[in-house]
Amino acid sequence: MNTGEDTQRSQALLERSDLPIEPDVGDTSDGEEVAAPRDGEPDPGESSQFLEFASLKRFTIRRRIGAGGMGVVYEAIDRERGETVAIKTLLNVSPGALYRFKREFRLLADVTHPNLIALHELFFEGEQIFFSMEYVDGLGFVEYVRGADSDDALEDPEIRHERLRAALRQLAAGLGAIHAAGMLHRDIKPSNILLTREGRLVILDFGLVSESVTETLRSTGAGGMIGTPGYLSPEQAAGLAASSASDWYAVGVMVFVALTGELPFRGKGLKVLLAKQERDAPAPTSLTPGLPVDLEGLCVDLLQRDPDKRPGAAEVLRRVGSGPSGIRPRDAVKRDAGDLFLGRDAHLKALQEAFAATHRGRAVAVHVCGRSGMGKSALVREFLARLLRSDRAVTLVGRCYERESVSFKALDSLVDALCQHLMRLPDTRAAELMPRDILALARVFPVLQRVKAVAQSPPRVGESPDPRELRRRAFAALKELLARLADRKSLVLHIDDLQWGDRDSAALLADLLRPPDAPALLLIASYRSEASNDAVLSALREAARGEVDMRQVEVGPLSEEEAADLALQLLAERAPQLKQRARQIAHEAQGSPLFVRELVRYAIAGGSRPGEVSLDQVLLARLDALPPAARGLLEVVAVAGGPVDVRLAATAAGVQGEDRTALATLRGEHLVLTGDERTVETYHDRIREVVLGRMGSEGVKTRHRQLAFAMEAAGDRDSDALALHFREAGEWERAADYAQMAAEQAAAALAFDRAARLYRLALEFKPKSDPARGELTCRLADALANAGRGIKAAKLYLEAAATMPAEAGLDLRRRATGQLLRAGQSAEGTATMRQVVAEVGLTIPTAPRGLIAALMYERARLKLRGLTFRERDPATIDRGELMRMNVCRTIASSVSIHDPLLAALFQARHMNLALRTGHVFHAAVGLASEIAFASARGEPARERVERIATQATVLAQRVSDALPRGLLGLARGIAAFHFGRWQEAIGLLDRAEQVLRGECVGAGYEVTSAQAFRLVALFMLGELRTLGARMASFIAEARERDDTWADTILRAGPQVGYWLADDDLPRARAELAYVQQRWPDDAPNVQRLWTFVGGMHVDFYGGELATAWGRVGREWQEYARSFLFQTQWARVMLYTLRAGAALGRLNSDHGESERPGLLRAVEGDLDDLKGEQTLWATPFVELVHAGLMIVYKQRERAIQGLRAAEQGFRAVDMALYAAAARRRCGQMLGGEAGAELIAAADMAMAEQGVRRPDRMTRALAPGFPDAPSASRDGPESRS
Helix, strand or coil: CCHHHHHHHHHHHHHCCCCCCCCEECCCCCCCCCCCCCCCCCCHHHCHHHHHHHHHCCEEEEEEEEEECCEEEEEEEECCCCEEEEEEECCCCCHHHHHHHHHHHHHHHCCCCCCECCEEEEEEECCEEEEEEECCCCEEHHHHHCCCCCCCCCCCHHHHHHHHHHHHHHHHHHHHHHHHCCCCCCCCCHHHEEECCCCCEEECCCCHHHHHCCCCCCCCCCCCCCCCHHHCCHHHHCCCCCCHHHHHHHHHHHHHHHHHCCCCCCEEHHHHHHHHHHCCCCCHHHCCCCCCHHHHHHHHHHCCCCHHHCCCHHHHHHHHCCCCCCCCCCCCCCCCHHHCCCCCHHHHHHHHHHHHHHHHCCCEEEEEEECCCCCHHHHHHHHHHHHHHHCCCEEEEEECCCCCCCCCHHHHHHHHHHHHHHHHCCHHHHHHHCCCCHHHHHHHCHHHHHCHHHHCCCCCCCCCCCHHHHHHHHHHHHHHHHHHHHHHCCEEEEEECHHHCCHHHHHHHHHHHCCCCCCCEEEEEEEEHHHCCHHHHHHHHHHCCCCCEEEEEECCCCCHHHHHHHHHHHCCCCCCCHHHHHHHHHHHHCCCHHHHHHHHHHHHCCCCCCCCCCHHHHHHHHHHCCCHHHHHHHHHHHHHCCCEEHHHHHHHHCCCCCHHHHHHHHHHCCCEECCCCCEEEECCHHHHHHHHHHHHHHHHHHHHHHHHHHHHHCCCCCHHHHHHHHHHCCCHHHHHHHHHHHHHHHHHCCCHHHHHHHHHHHHHHCCCCCCCHHHHHHHHHHHHHHCCCHHHHHHHHHHHHCCCCHHHHHHHHHHHHHHHHHCCCHHHHHHHHHHHHHHCCCCCCCCHHHHHHHHHHHHHHHHHHCCCCCCCCHHHCCHHHHHHHHHHHHHHHHHHHCCHHHHHHHHHHHHHHHHHHCCHHHHHHHHHHHHHHHHCCCHHHHHHHHHHHHHHHHHHHCCCCCHHHHHHHHHHHHHHHHCCCHHHHHHHHHHHHHHHHHHCCCCHHHHHHHHHHHHHHHHHHCCHHHHHHHHHHHHHHHHHCCCHHHHHHCCCHHHHHHHHHCCCHHHHHHHHHHHHHHCCCCCCCHHHHHHHHHHHHHHHHCCCHHHHHHHHHHHHHHHHHCHHHHCHHHHHHHHHHHHHHHHHHHCCCCCCCCHHHHHHHHHHHHHHHHHCCCHHHHHHHHHHHHHHHHHCCCHHHHHHHHHHHHHHHHHCCCHHHHHHHHHHHHHHHCHHHHHHHHHHHHHHHHCCCCCCHHHHHHHHCCCCCCCCCCCCCCCCCCC
């Protein structure tokens, strides 16, 4: 130091009036802190008010440990935790200082290290403020080192010196951690450094009060200064700012005392402070000869007056060696890799572009993938941090855990974050966000009940008993809630480790992202590419196929330059050959940020120099260096596979009482993360894998058993986790019991796939002789059926049926029949159906003629007996008759998708049985089905249908079950469709769907039927925009429940008009091909008929007249001979389409040899259309007649017919067909008048999103030559 400056500082110090003269710093005790309370001033820490306050906060004060100018420390019992803690009160603080104190307490509470005292909780209310912390029972630094607790310590200086080196290693590690966190201790002295009898060093009182309330040496309220004069550094004594070097000076004083038994400067406080400014400290050997050279040299350097010349943590560690200390030094790593972010500019740009895309009002999903340790999480954290700093978005973060088994686990922690966000909002704002079905969502995610706005939401009237419907409502509620959030501020969701997700989560995420009404949010899903769960990720991609903006960001290795830069920043500032070492580490790490970090730590901690060393070897070396308690705790945490309660893990590991020290060690080693005060998990999956591998199979099994029994003893209700741990422990019976409990909880939470998995697990461990297996198998089948996996459900129903009594077994085979037939398994379903039918004493004719004869017989019986009904008490009806009715009803509803004729037979049988037995429920259901069957004939059946509907309504009102009402609404909607009342049909079908969904169980087939007829009705109306939105929603739901029939029937048919409107001919063809591929049934069923209709429209739209005519030749006669031809809608469409194909061929250049046959075909279809005698068929008659007049070159009659067709279509609300007829009329007229008609038609089509009106006209009014016109669409080809 400059002597002139020293003189000036000494003079300034002498002139200060607030510096005390006492105490004498002549012995090695710390003495009182300078700023003690004034005489006569009460100590608030001793007041009854404080003791009462602490008691209310769950503490029982045992005794006062010590006091200082800033507070009092007590030993206390934490009644909640059941452990001894220390409590420190804080005195004489201003309001502003209190705020800073609380903020810094929270920062310091996260600075965890085995050599730092663990801070627990902060309590602040009114004028009372205190915090709780770890209670350490130990000796002061000097007392421990000099051997006051050992009889032979004074006789063997080497023991004392080795003890000093070991203590210094821990002290350097702990103090380095404080400095690395940007903090200073400012009061290092022997009484603040304790060592337990086990040899663990703990630093106390690291700067909370002095850091928060006052600057170093600033005057306190008591008129003193903070610090102990004997240990203050020269710069602190001179009133200069303290630094980390100031703390190391105090360490040097302690080393001096430990070596010599005396302080380097003796005398009164002021004299000591002046002496430190004027001269260097004496050498320790001047007082105690023969000291080790290394320790004396270190002591002298630490006591240098120039702060820049004092060694820091890394240098101290290097000089005291790397012998045993119970921990590994962490402070040598300059910063944690989690705080560093280098490179990845292209990746960040991709995420930013995805975020920007959400501002266009759509959902965007980004998959961030890469191998373990490549920095996926760091990349996303950096992106989210930038959003947070700019306050541009609400971010919700969640994670999947491999060994966790919770419902919708990819969403579980994300919803936790959503819950926290909602709880932070004002009550009124949170209430504004609540969707109608929030309580359904809270049933799936009960944590939402913590939100006041959720808990106070009124229950929905008429909550559905159907689990599928409840699940659909829950999904819709989450979608609506997130949409409302996104409407107010940009919304970003991040799910980490998606590879551990489940199918239920994939379904929910896909539903969330799909149109219509998808929230305008960004979903970032990151996963490990080497351990990806193909089933889950594939399910998510498939569920969102073609409908969601999905992007991928692949995170590969860092470049060697980037890796070297990362290593350089992680290495300690004074490490030798810094750049060369960083390059070697980068080369060895092969671009893995995790590997870079671990190699840096390993190298600095004294491991081998860069060479052939694997990451696993590095991690194993760290594990081997752990104390036994810490290693045991880590093993239990690894076995848990996700966040686990700290106390529970400590109990399982058998380290109660040592858990805080063990946890601090693990946190300091960056081997675990603590999500909050109560849970802990491994820092990275790779660490967990290495720990499990090190334990071996028996060790893993033992830890699972310990954890399972600890959970059970603690009353843990996490049944699925208990099932998992007991299974891994080989405790099969317990595993089975808990798996069954967890399965039932999952089914109640509507997580059907998870329920099925857990039921399977329970069955796996149930003994074959257990009588409960049959019922358990049925529950598994129910879960699979609810999840839409009908084939698997059916097989299990059949398996369970074999073990059940006769009647129960028959009912299970009936249920299996329905599942197989609805899943498209025609052959196996038919075989089971025949067995069931035979068991109830009925028959199925094998030949078509026999089927027709049987149907005519049943219809004749029904006609003869009429619809008269005498109700009987269901309890008096023969059980065999009841089973026959159930069988007939199941077959009628499920076989119709394969064989409408057979379905009609069993529908008639069901109707006759119900009326004869007087069973009101079955009669009501049968009459509803009769409405749909009878109305298929169209207009001639209208009066009969109305009579049946009246009687069905009366019966439905006499039944408490909602199914007859739902089926009646469905049947009336289908009847309205058959009568050509499209708008009325849509309204009736919509209301029926609400009843079937909301009040009925297992009505998925009926719901899909309502949806399918609504879509075709929308096409007939020409409302293509609405058709597209509804179709997307319906198909998404069908795919979510893996319902093949629904997925195909909702795509087949005229619905492809939506894709034609978008001029997406390839998509329209692909949709029809998809239906044929997923439902390859050759029988003439509804799917095939509708696909034929849609295929003809596609052929006409594309101008492929030869293809259309070929399709007619291959398929038309098959439909004409089928039972489907009894449906008036089918006949009208088939006649019109065949006539259009024939007209198109007539207007093409084909030889005269075909002309007579084509004309006969058109004229025949025209006559058949006239015979339909229904209002909505009349404009088709006019349209075909106009086309025929063109062939006969009667232009005026053709124009007249087209005008009549347009008016007729308008009269039955078929606006798109009317526009097509108008456009054809304009083409025939030509000139200015024709151009006006074409323009008006084009405008009408454009309102429904039609991009190419000329082509849409080909599809809806086929067979006309396209004359030149003034159309905006330009030249048109012949069609």
